[in-house]
Each structure stands twice: as structure tokens, then as C-alpha cells.
Amino acid sequence: MTPEKYLLRKLMLPQLKLIYVEKISNKTLHYHCEKETVWEICRKRPTKSFSVHDHRTVSIRDTKFHTKNIRLIIRKRRFRCPNCKSSFTESIDGIKVGFRTSEKYRNQILYKYKNFHTNKSVASDIQMFRYSCLQSCKRKIRT
């Protein structure tokens, strides 16, 4: 197993291929990733789509790896559906559509939330804003 594969398995995002690691600072690493499928399924009416017409880059916050903050920079493809003609962005297992954090990261927040009880200690512990922390927990509880 290559170190790249090991890292991505560790992050539990096996669909992604690591293109390169960018060192932002001593504390922060950016993992540039892409998905390598030939086709994607349109969510409206399940139809295989092969035609990529656009790209967008998303930045996803993940759990810490050792002492490093990991941010996934994913170049997502936008496909055109041959059936309904609408365009859609490819989905990645482990990252829900519309979220800016991986599911593992949110599970970790929820775990800390349950264990420390007060929102404040969670936020200071993982250094994020109180509001977004609360939103993540609420979303997790609802689903």
C-alpha cells in the first residue's frame, strides 16, 4: 500500500485519489484530491452520465491527522445528464452534498459535544466557531 492510499483510507474516503500534498504551514496540510470514476449517476432519475462539462473546487475540513490540520481540496466534476439535461456535481462517499466538512469530522464533533456537554468547550477544543459547531450537531441529530 502506498503512503497516499494509506492516508486516504485513514481518512475513510476511499473513492478519492490523492494528487499531491501541499504544505500550507507547519500545522496545516492541503490534500489535493480527485475522484476517478468514468461516469456518475444523476440523482433526479438514475441515469449514467459520461459527459463532464465543468469543474468546481471544494475545500473540505477533515479531522486532524497526528497534529496536523487537514483540508481536502477536491476538484469535483460537473456532469451533464443525458436524460434530464440538467447538470450535477459528482458526489463523494463520506462527504454529504452541500457540506463543507467530512462526515468523520462531524461525528468527532458530535462525540465531543456529548462528552463535554457544553458547546463552548467543544468549540475551543477544536478551534471552530460556536455557531457552525452547533449547526453540525443539530444536523447530525436530525438525520
Ligand SMILES: [Zn+2]
Ligand atoms: Zn437526470
